[in-house]
Amino acid sequence: MGNPSLDAYQQVFGLACIANRAGGYNGTGSELQLQLQYDLSFYLNNVPPVKVMGQTAPSVADSSVTPILGDWNLVWGPALIEETDQKEKPTGVADNALFVAQCDAVAYPGGPTLPTYVVAVAATNPASLYDWETEDFSVAEVVNWTNYNPVLFKPSAYNGTDPYISNGTATGIKILLSLTSPPTAASPGTTLEEFIASLQPGPQSAIVFCGHSLAGALSPTLALYLKQHNQLDAFGVSLVYPTAGPTPGESAFANLFNNTFPPLPEGWTAQSGDYKSWNTMHWNTLDVVPHAWHQTDLQQIAQIYGQSPNLLTRSTLNTLQRLVLKRAATSGANYTRIQNQSLPGTLQHADQSSPTINTPPKTMKDYITQLFLQHVSLYSGIPAQPGSPAVQGLILPQPLPQPVYPPGKALLPGVKKVTSLELIIRIMEQILAWIASYATSLDGTLPKENSKNSSNKSKID
Template sequence: MTNPSLDAYQQVFGMAGLANRAGGYNGFGIQLQQQLQYDLSYYFNNVPPVKIMHQKTPSTADPAVLSELGSWDLVWGPALIEEKNEKGVFTGVADNALYVVKSNAVAFPGGPTLPTYVVAIAATNPSSLYDWETEDFSVSEVVNWTTYNPSDFAPSAYNGTDPYISKGTATGISILLGLESPNSAASPNTTLQQFLAGLNPEPGTAIIFCGHSLAGALSPTLALYLKENKYLNAFGVTLVYPTAGPTPGEAAFANLFNSKFPPLPPGWQPQTGTYQSWNTMHWNDLDVVPHAWPVSELEKIATIYGQATTNMTPYILQTLQKVAVDDSSKSGASYTRIQNQSLPGQLQHSSGSSATIKTPPESLQDYMLQLAVQHVAMYNGIPAAGSNPQVNGLILPQPLPKPDVINLVPGVTPVTESEMIIKIISQILDWIFSHYTLVEKESVSQNIVADK
């Protein structure tokens, strides 16, 4: 087989995106897990059959995928969790997801060709209030990394010396390490740690942790935890490729990560592409999410797409910015990015659904549509649609191929782009509401009505 058209960085980024597929559906946890497993069977070899979808044998990746992504085998998972809300009712969405694949030969730009495992972690599910509240937005309290135990931890006062991570990041790592591959998935009934401990990889084998958005914070943190606890000693090379992530911790934590994960292994040659560096968080400079949580970056988000001009949208955005700054500052820890590389964003005037986006934003919807495009589509590329030309992505030129028809597991329903935008707006407004008095809630509510 010829070499895939995507380089190793792009392959890994593409696989992080595939972990997010479960976020595009509603359903019960077992149904969502089966749907994700079924979806992955188009992209990877040896995905165990999903019997309810009439699959009888392990999968063979589609030729269109092999030509771009190369040949990968699913070796663990996929595993996901459907959490319960504060009333004890299941959320009906995938709140976190994870899978592991392996290739026998990955050609690393500027480096050798190695057997490689990739641990792909799902991003924030826009429909998951649990993700937003307990992982993304939970930054006002911090957890001491030097004493962090994923199965039993609590926030503590910041002492100004030790490395600290946000309570949300600590919660996310705890959830990922608690996931078990289901009976019908790859390496069934094992956690990620048990799976890694049971491997006997060839000398020099690489392992890469990747994830976008929320997983852009979780992937470097999970890799550091497993490395410090000696679960990765059998691997010759350990790498991380996080994208669009909020900041997981403060300066001492960032320094610790940077010291353990240099941008290139010894002897590897640097590359020229802005997206081509390992152990580095890559982010679109017009993406709001990676502006969290350093205060100096949060202070840019209200006007990142220009000064809003109509109704009361500027007030809502300034309120959002103030809430974010207040939460980031509350613990006294100064959130600091791990080593990172910005990518040059480009404002868009329509979304994938062809909805018009006014710039500067005239409404909250304009702002959120631009945010969604910059946070997802600009990394993956935007296909031509109608009179709108193709836009090449900052990492992938264009999105990975998809099946002509998306078949759904019984009980699973798809989530449309417009529904996701509405969810994002709702979650952010709920977050603002939770910080302000009833009078201010009413004021914001009136502004929303005006925007509509």
């Protein structure tokens, strides 16, 4: 087989996009895990069969995918977790998900061709209140990275010297490292650490960690944790390709990551192109999410799409901005991006769910729809729609092919697909509820961060 049409950066990002499919469904944890595994069988080879859907043998990737994405095999997972909320009720969504894929020969631009493992971490699930409260927005407290233990940790006062990560990032890493590949998945019964330790890749090999949104903060932090604990030593090259991520920690942590993972491996040649750099967080300038949690960047979010002419919308966005600024400042830490590269976003004026998106936003729906497009669609491209030409993505030219299944065989029993409009409404509801809880507080304090750790989970293993 010839080289795929996507380069190595795009292949890795494409695998992160596939991991995000877990967020497009509602169901129980076991149903969602099998649905993700079923979807992976369209894109990857050697995915164990999902018998309830009539599969009887490991998958062969669809012929429409391999010329684009390349010839990748599933080697671990997928594993995911359905959390319980503060009332101990299952969330009904995939709150975190993870898989590992392997390719025998990845041609790195400006570098060698290497056998490669990719650890693909799923993004924030827009329908997951747990993701929002416990991982994304839990930044008012910090955890000292110097003595961070994912099994047992607690926030501590910022001392201004050591590297620190947000409490949300610390919780997310704990969750990822606790996931076990299910009995019917690839490399069953092993954690990610156990799986990596079992490999003997040799010096002419690479491992890449990738993820979007929440995973744009978790994937570099996970890679740094494993690197510092000598668990990546068997690989000749260790890389990270995070996108659209908020800041995982403060300035000392960012410097530690930057020094541990320089943008270019020794002997490789730098490439031209905004998205073409390793160990660098790539972000769309019109994407709200990567504006968190640096103070200066947060001051842009209320008017990032222009000042709303509507008083209520303008007031709501200003309140949101004040709230997130106060939350970030409470930690006392100077949240700082890891080394990064901006990508030039363009405002969108229509979407499948909204024939007209007003810019500046007249309503919160205008704002959230634009946010959703900028945070999700613009990185991988928007297909042509009636009356609207295709929009080339900032990393992928167009989205990967969508799975094609026999009639009546797209969804597992009990699984419901969530539309983009439903996700937009859910995001809007969660943001408005969060603002309301702040605005109605008698003492003006912040809504409490969800201190519920990962000790009580519906882990799928």
